[in-house]
Amino acid sequence: MTVSNFLQMDAFVRDRDHEDRRQQPEQEILTMSSREIAHLCDKRHDHVLRDIEKMLQDIAHPNFGASDFLSSYIDSTGRRLKEYRLPKDLTVTLITGYRADLRYRVVKRLEEMEIRQRNTLPDFSNPAEAARAWADQVERNERQATQIAGMREDVAAYDRLARAEGSLNITEAAKNLGVRPKDLFSWLARNGWIYKRPGSRFWLGFQEKCNRGFLEHKTTTVTGSDGMEKINEQVRVTPRGLTYLAKMVPGASADVK
Numbered sequence: 001m002t003v004s005n006f007l008q009m010d011a012f013v014r015d016r017d018h019e020d021r022r023q024q025p026e027q028e029i030l031t032m033s034s035r036e037i038a039h040l041c042d043k044r045h046d047h048v049l050r051d052i053e054k055m056l057q058d059i060a061h062p063n064f065g066a067s068d069f070l071s072s073y074i075d076s077t078g079r080r081l082k083e084y085r086l087p088k089d090l091t092v093t094l095i096t097g098y099r100a101d102l103r104y105r106v107v108k109r110l111e112e113m114e115i116r117q118r119n120t121l122p123d124f125s126n127p128a129e130a131a132r133a134w135a136d137q138v139e140r141n142e143r144q145a146t147q148i149a150g151m152r153e154d155v156a157a158y159d160r161l162a163r164a165e166g167s168l169n170i171t172e173a174a175k176n177l178g179v180r181p182k183d184l185f186s187w188l189a190r191n192g193w194i195y196k197r198p199g200s201r202f203w204l205g206f207q208e209k210c211n212r213g214f215l216e217h218k219t220t221t222v223t224g225s226d227g228m229e230k231i232n233e234q235v236r237v238t239p240r241g242l243t244y245l246a247k248m249v250p251g252a253s254a255d256v257k
Contacts, residue, residue: 029087030087030088030110030113030114031085031086031087031088031091032085032086032088032091032106032109032110032113033071033073033083033084033085033086034048034049034052034083034084034085034086035048035073035083036109037086037091037094037095037106040102040105040106040109041095041098041102041105041106042102045083049082049083049084051094051097052066052069052084052086052094053066055090055093055094056069056090059093066084069084069085069086069087069090070082070084070247071083071084071085079250079251080251081250081251082247082248082250088110091106091110092106092107092110095107166239167216167218167236167237167238167239168236168237168242169234169235169236169237170184170185170188170194170203170235170236170237172237173237173241173242173245176242177242177245177246177249177252178251178252179249179251179252183251184245184249185203187249187250189203191248192206192208192209193205193206193209193214193215194206194215194235202232202233202234203235204217204233204235205217205235209241212240213238213240213241214237214238214240214241214244214245215235215236215237215238215241216235216236216238217233217234217235217236218233218234218236219231219232219233219234220232220234
């Protein structure tokens with residue numbers, strides 16, 4: 001340990017001694033991931049994601065929405081996939097509609113997490129524990145700095161997408177997102193972005209996604225071999241839509257190709 005670090009640690013301990021010896025620092029907000037909820041409730045993760053998004057849409061709180069709880073994880077194949085991390089109140093709200101035995105599992109798990117969180121708080125009246133707490137905090141700060149640096153890179157990438165000029169067809173959008181076109185078409189159709197009229201081979205965008213500025217339509221007029229003019233509509237992804245898809249589509253990247 002360097003002299004500088006020792007002096008910092010000593011100041012940390014002495015400052016704590018001037019406070020109430022039993023005072024505890026503010027606890028981190030307890031959250032539960034959508035993956036753990038899915039595991040405890042024997043549900044598919046994509047179904048839990050859908051339930052969370054529907055719940056938050058129904059709550060329609062002016063101060064928070066789905067994006068406030070959005071997180072990600074790395075799966076066994078190295079892909080970055082979406083998950084949500086919900087605080088206790090929203091976790092309990094979510095499972096209200098689940099079976100009683102499943103609700104019980106989640107509630108008991110929340111209780112275990114709360115007990116573990118309380119038991120991990122150090123006794124700052126003990127200099128040795130205070131020193132360990134200081135060292136742990138330094139390590140956490142270093143980890144957070146690394147995470148923030150990575151987040152800044154992601155934000156910059158999303159910003160580049162948002163500033164891109166012009167819209168892209170879905171195949172071009174898939175290339176920018178780093179996913180296969182057929183996978184993007186499938187995801188958009190499953191998640192209420194695009195559809196086909198009966199008997200038509202052309203995809204169209206749902207009006208709600210167009211209203212939000214995620215999609216637009218390009219209309220072209222072509223002349224057939226019979227001399228008749230036909231009007232074709234092509235759904236296209238806007239820069240704003242591409243930014244949103246980079247966060248939502250499994251395996252998507254924010255890097256502009």
